[in-house]
Amino acid sequence: MNITTKIARIETGDAYPTRLPGAERTIERQDPVLWSDWTPAAPLSQEAAAQYRDKGYLVAKDLFSKSEIRRLIEAGAALRRNGAEIRGEDLVTEPGSDEVRTVFRLDEHSELFRRLAHDRRLAGIAEFLLNDRVYLHQSRLNYKPGFTGKEFYWHSDFETWHAEDGMPRMRAVSASILLTDNSELNGPLMLVPGSHKSFVACAGETPARNHESSLKKQVIGVPQPETIARMVEQLGLDVATGPAGTVVFFECNTLHGSNGNITPFPRSNAFFVYNALSNRLVAPFAAKAPRPAFLANREQPEAIEPVEGEITL
């Protein structure tokens, strides 16, 4: 069965009911992972495409030049220094200080990061993986300081995006561009390879304004510990490490999380979520009201025209 036939079979309605009144359930993924058939014209190797399909993620270490990476690191630091100029809704600061932790709608606050999000090396790969034109569902700059970096518990992004944002299908991919070196010890992204092939429909109704607490500590919409333990036992545990400039593409339903970090080494990344234009948001599937626009772009999404060449702005 080729991809086109598969897509044609997809029904309308809620393919992934979640936030269930009863117990958690694990169901099979209803969507392709790799939406395109690979050809030699694809923007990544056949091996890389197969790895993404089988594991649910891909780590690319040489997409950008040293000088491009240097520019991005500097732009990230400048954005954090000038946090006061960014509208409050898009900014998360450290409690009790002005230290910038997150800048949402990153592509609107920095020409350089906007250029990065539109780069063919990211957006072109996303188009191939999703077999569609793409737009940014969410974009952010993350900065976790050394010494006090907090953990981020296991979750599938898609579960939240489906339940609270109304993303219909698993046809989105995140790209995390590391702006610091990441070792096993400074709270890197951990992933469960193959976890994207199952959907864990979580138990418990979504509270109102859930995102206000879930961005700090997610309680609703995460699998039970026994479920995570079983998945890790069956599938293993992997970690995305690499020098600054490394890009991690991960499928929207891949189970991931990160440990806290007491090392002196901070962790920063630019994070772009590419969604297929045909997979635009509808009403939330399991929440009374959609999350705000800085978390989920639902107004007239602009399809990206991938841009070629060195990022020089």
Add this chain to the structure above:
Amino acid sequence: MNITTKIARIETGDAYPTRLPGAERTIERQDPVLWSDWTPAAPLSQEAAAQYRDKGYLVAKDLFSKSEIRRLIEAGAALRRNGAEIRGEDLVTEPGSDEVRTVFRLDEHSELFRRLAHDRRLAGIAEFLLNDRVYLHQSRLNYKPGFTGKEFYWHSDFETWHAEDGMPRMRAVSASILLTDNSELNGPLMLVPGSHKSFVACAGETPARNHESSLKKQVIGVPQPETIARMVEQLGLDVATGPAGTVVFFECNTLHGSNGNITPFPRSNAFFVYNALSNRLVAPFAAKAPRPAFLANREQPEAIEPVEGEITL
């Protein structure tokens, strides 16, 4: 200058003033690290002894047989199951449940772990490193569950043992016997190689009953973040990983800590602190009252007679 001459030079009095009213200060270590001169009769290789001297720790992966390790793991699990039989003072349980997290005075609660503490492969090496007969300053079984394991911030054990227990000199060594596999990802022991050669005299007076909070989160007696960052920049960062059965010997003044752990893999170890008999505790150097006996053995310490042969109890 050989070791004996060095020791003769050591003066009495407080060699390591700490909990200072003013700012933190870093001073040079006043004591040898390796108190014995190495000879072919030593219980560890010349390379291992040199590594301990230069880095402040040593990771040994093949001291115990598979069946000994299995027995120790079983004995640890049995102790945790039977927590109710252990006197309250020696037991730390999870808040809101009976789950055992720590058993202090481990050598008094388990014949097998007492036998382990007296084993020549541990106590004999401690005798050599410290060039003296040794006794147990502290012993404990630690268990950190998966998913919710908390971090343990950077500290030198000696700073606390000197300030709050009255340990005069840097003539003690800890042995951590891993009872679970430890990877980089489940909150392993991180160490700063060479940090044992400096003493960070910390700022701030010791509050009364400080140990009641410092066992959970140490605030007094830890170096400032800038100091830790400088040490890691100059000296690097290392991690003690290995399968269950691995033993980490680390010098009492080596800066160490561990990250939290959201993986499903728990972390457990038996922890013995060997102190030189000549380095017995006196009055605390920077606290009004000494810590309780389960943390610091100050009554008639019993010198260990190292025991040969397989641990079979």
